[in-house]
Amino acid sequence: MKIAIYPGSFDPITNGHLDIIERGRRLFDHLMVAVAVNSAKSGLFNFQERMDLIKEVTSRMPNVEVVSFKGLLVDFVEEKKAIAVIRGLRAVTDFDYEYAMYQMNNEMSKTFDTIFLLASGEYSYLSSTIIKEYARYGRSVAAFTPRPVSEALLKKFGHDG
Numbered sequence: 001m002k003i004a005i006y007p008g009s010f011d012p013i014t015n016g017h018l019d020i021i022e023r024g025r026r027l028f029d030h031l032m033v034a035v036a037v038n039s040a041k042s043g044l045f046n047f048q049e050r051m052d053l054i055k056e057v058t059s060r061m062p063n064v065e066v067v068s069f070k071g072l073l074v075d076f077v078e079e080k081k082a083i084a085v086i087r088g089l090r091a092v093t094d095f096d097y098e099y100a101m102y103q104m105n106n107e108m109s110k111t112f113d114t115i116f117l118l119a120s121g122e123y124s125y126l127s128s129t130i131i132k133e134y135a136r137y138g139r140s141v142a143a144f145t146p147r148p149v150s151e152a153l154l155k156k157f158g159h160d161g
Contacts, residue, residue: 004028004084004115007073009036011043012149013054014131016123020088021064023117030063032080037070044132044156057146074108083112090119090126135159 006024010017010033025031035050043050051066058064069076077085085105087098095116102114119126131141135153142150154160 001029002084003030003032003080003082004086005032005034005073005077005080005082006086007034007036007069007076009038009043009128010050010054011045011128012050012131012145012153013057014123014126014128014145014149016088016090016119016126016144018057018146019120019123020086020117021058021061024086024115025061025063027115028063028084030065031086032082033058033064033066034073034076035066035068036073037068045152049152053146053149053152056148072108074105077105077112078109085112085114087114087116088119089116090124 004024004027006021008017021031021033033054035047035054037047045053047068051068055066058066073085089095089098098114098116105114126144131144132153135141135150136157138154138157138159140150141153145153
């Protein structure tokens with residue numbers, strides 16, 4: 001079975017993330033959406049909220065599994081015997097960081113490769129940070145996130161939605 005891992009913090013998951021998940025799951029037999037446990041980074045949504053939202057919005061995707069990991073991604077990928085890591089690229093600025101990560105992971109392990117998927121045009125400008133900022137001021141972000149995420153964001157900021 002060809003396994004790929006799509007790692008991230010997903011705080012929160014957006015339609016751009018879902019687009020990468022949908023495309024990635026068509027390329028591999030099994031896709032693990034791997035939520036990073038990072039105690040040094042505090043997000044808007046706590047870890048369990050992020051896991052629950054991702055599970056909810058991917059529940060109809062039979063070859064997608066939502067998992068978590070601590071530590072180095074390279075160790076997690078080797079442990080799961082994945083053949084690829086999927087990363088989404090929105091712009092050239094994403095590439096610089098992602099390429100450096102690819103180089104480092106490649107130095108640490110030759111057991112997997114990194115697949116870069118370019119963001120679809122309608123999602124190329126989306127970021128969780130921007131979406132959170134709009135929701136913070138009570139603006140609907142339903143066009144940019146799955147409905148449960150949009151509702152959770154507005155609720156988190158004390159808006160009715």
